[in-house]
Each structure stands twice: as C-alpha cells, then as structure tokens.
Amino acid sequence: MANYDLKNEVNDKYSLRGRVFQKLREDILSGKYKEHEELKEVAIGEELGVSRTPVREAFRQLELEGLIQIVPNKGAYVTGITAKDVKDIYMIRSLLEGLCARLATEKITKEQMEEMEENIYLAEFHASKGHMDQMAELDNRFHDILYEACDSKMLEHTLKDYHQYVLRVRQKTLATNTRGRASNDEHRQIMEAIKAGDADRAEQLANKHMLNAYDNMVKNGLTEIYGEEAK
C-alpha cells in the first residue's frame, strides 16, 4: 500500500529515478529480467548512464509495486509469482472487483460510462479482426475505468496493484481468442448492469468474471510457468 497520488507517476517521468523506474518496470513486465534474477545497482546504472543513487531509489519504488524484492546487504531480486499467489490474487480480486462494480453503479460519471461503452464496442471489433494486442490493451483499460468509477482511491489503488501484479500472466491468457470474446461478453454484461443501476447484479457479474478468468487460466495450464500447480 502506498503512493496514492497518481499524479506523481507523471512527474516522475522527468526525473532520473522516474525514468530508471519506468525502464526497469517495463523490462520486468516484458520478461527481459526473469524471476529471481538479481539486479545490480552499478550494472543498471551504467547501462542507463546514471549513478547508483537514482537506481537505488527506483529499486525502492519497484519494491513498492511488488516487482522486486530487496534483501538487505545482498541485492534486489525480481519477484517470483507462484501459482498459489495467482490463485489467491484472483480470489481476492473476485471480491474486490465485485465491490468495485457495486460502488461504480452509484458513482460512475456520464463520461466514464461513455468510455466504457466505447471500450466494449472497440473490443468487439478487434476481437473479430483477431487483433490480440489491442484487445489486451482494451481489457486493461476496461478495468481501469471501473476502478476509477468506484470513486474510492483506496479500492482503486489496491485493485490496480493486483491488476498489475498479474499482468505478466494475464497477457498470455487473453491470447486465446475464445477467452477474449467471452471476456468481452462479460464486460458488456457488467456494463449493462451498471447502466441499468442494478448494483447487485453488477457485483455478481464482476465476481464471476474474475473466477472465469482464473478458471480459463488453469484450464490452459498457464499458471504452471510460475512454478508448481496451486494446491
């Protein structure tokens, strides 16, 4: 839990620490740095042409986002996500996305509602064309809209944390076209429930949406890459 001022993320783009942070974040999420790999301050500093100081501070931020783990006097290691972690995250997200959808039903603004509708419309278009990258992007954005719409910065922050945490896994899941379309349908149903002002139904649907996403992941065996199967 931390950094509730999201405007900082913008400001940070212009500081060295911010740039180092973003670069490392991207490299970890893209898989350049693998799990349990050690990140050395000098090596990364030299690679990016900065001193150790901003690198060290970027490390603290990455730890804050759960992407690395710092062991005192030893080093910084890329965080490993076990299958059990992924399972737990989806269990937690199921509850919280449900709560989020319920709150959003009352709090969503007209602009957010319109963006959500547009998002779903676009997603269906890209699904029919088989544009996987765009679909993944739109899926991320759908959830972000929902998080913002619930009008709770505590809930929004927690959900964004978890969302980002499973990004590495989730990207691959959506690559299966059938799940992509099913996911879109579920988004549409959630959106319609919110639009109709049916908070209970929105909560229930968002709940199920997460469980379905996890079931699909397990079915495709996509959690195994993170170690042993969740028990």
Next chain:
Amino acid sequence: MANYDLKNEVNDKYSLRGRVFQKLREDILSGKYKEHEELKEVAIGEELGVSRTPVREAFRQLELEGLIQIVPNKGAYVTGITAKDVKDIYMIRSLLEGLCARLATEKITKEQMEEMEENIYLAEFHASKGHMDQMAELDNRFHDILYEACDSKMLEHTLKDYHQYVLRVRQKTLATNTRGRASNDEHRQIMEAIKAGDADRAEQLANKHMLNAYDNMVKNGLTEIYGEEAK
C-alpha cells in the same frame, strides 16, 4: 503492495535506514507528526544523527507503507486519512477478513489455534480489569494471527497494510470499554467457528465484526477527526 519478505523487518533493525524508518513510523503512528505535516530530510537526519541518504530511503519505505506521501522536488508529507478513506477501508476489510477467516478455517495450525484461544482468554481478563492498552495490543495480535493462519501471503500482506493504516483511528475506538468487550465476544465467536470447521460461519462473523467496528466508530463520532464526515 510490496515487501513480502517480512524477515527484512528484522534485518532492517540493524541498518541506519531501518532505525530511521522505525523511529519515524512510531512517531507518525503516535501522533508526534500530524497529518499533512512536512518531513524534511536534513532536519530528521540531524535529529537522529545520520545523513540524508538513509533518511531518504526510510522515506521510500514509509511511502511503501502508506504513512507518508512523497511529492517530487517538494517534500514528504504525513498521509492524511479522510473519513471516506476509513469507511472504504472497513468496507474492503469486511470482505477480506471474511475471506481470511474462511481460508484460516482450513489452514490454521494447532499452534495458531492455541495462541488464538489464549489471546481471547487474556483479552477477557484485561477487559474485566479495564486494561485498555493491553486490550488494544491483544486485538491487534488477534487479527495478525488470523492473517497468518489463512496461509496466503498476498491476503496477509494486504490485510496487514489496511490494519496498520487505520491503527491511529482504531486505537481510540477500543478505548470505549463496551466496544472492547463486544469486540472480544466477536473474536470468540469467530474462533469457535474456525475451531468447529464452519468456514461459512467464520466468514460471515468476520464480515460482521468489521462492520460492527465501523458502526461503533461512526456512533462515537471518531472518524470526524479526519476531516469531514464520510458521505
């Protein structure tokens, strides 16, 4: 989300950064540094006899714990909790403590069960004696045991974050003797449900326990100190 290796907290006791971190954490939670107060690197460094570097790093950790907020090129400010935040946190905790209790029903070890029973026994003793400090301590510990017992480091970490976040508010709530006893009773019921292996009931009770705690806070007007009333 961050710092999943709790052993670091122990190691950090022996580093300057760790000591600065602990000191500031204590001072913020105890109210020495008030909300929105600015923390200056040099001033704190001089006060503790260290340079700016460990102070800066401690700041990053405090931000990680949500106790301060760092604004680039400006400063570090003690995080303000609004009444709305407190309300949202209890709403979220209600769901997650429920999930935690449910999971704990299956995963709790014999040792944890025994500590939990002992905790409740002791709490009732101190309640009868009017020992408020001990009761607050035991209340914290009860929840920590529950978090550990659920056997999910993701859930445990999130709950500990939120728990700590409302510590400043919660301390005061328990000061009312009647709520202290009611809280103990609820702990006992949760414990008994877990012991009986009734996961559904444990979840439901933990759920209600949080909502009751929040209701009591509102009733006593204790959230108003954090700004306007939650709407």
Next chain:
DNA sequence: TTCCGTATAATTGTATACAATCATACCATT
C-alpha cells in the same frame, strides 16, 4: 494597492567517495 518578475534561500535530486558487509576462492590443517 496589486501584480509581475527577479533574486535569494531552502529543499530535494544526483553523483561520487568511502565504509561495511557479504560471497568466493584459496590455502592450511586435520
């Protein structure tokens, strides 16, 4: 008076030097 701009001070951002700690390799001893 009010507003704007500039100068100055205070504060954070970054680089770098040095200290402390940890990992490794090698040698001596058993």
Next chain:
DNA sequence: AATGGTATGATTGTATACAATTATACGGAA
C-alpha cells in the same frame, strides 16, 4: 579428501558535495 579460516573481490550502505528545482521575499511597474 574434507573442513575451517583467512584474504580478496564484489556489492550494498552511508556520507557528503554539488546541481536542479521550488518557495519566498522584495522591489518596481501598472
């Protein structure tokens, strides 16, 4: 050969100097 200890190198921890940025105060112009 196995074990233990010491020396060496690598890496992180800390202090400090300097740069960049921001806040404040002051003075002049409208």
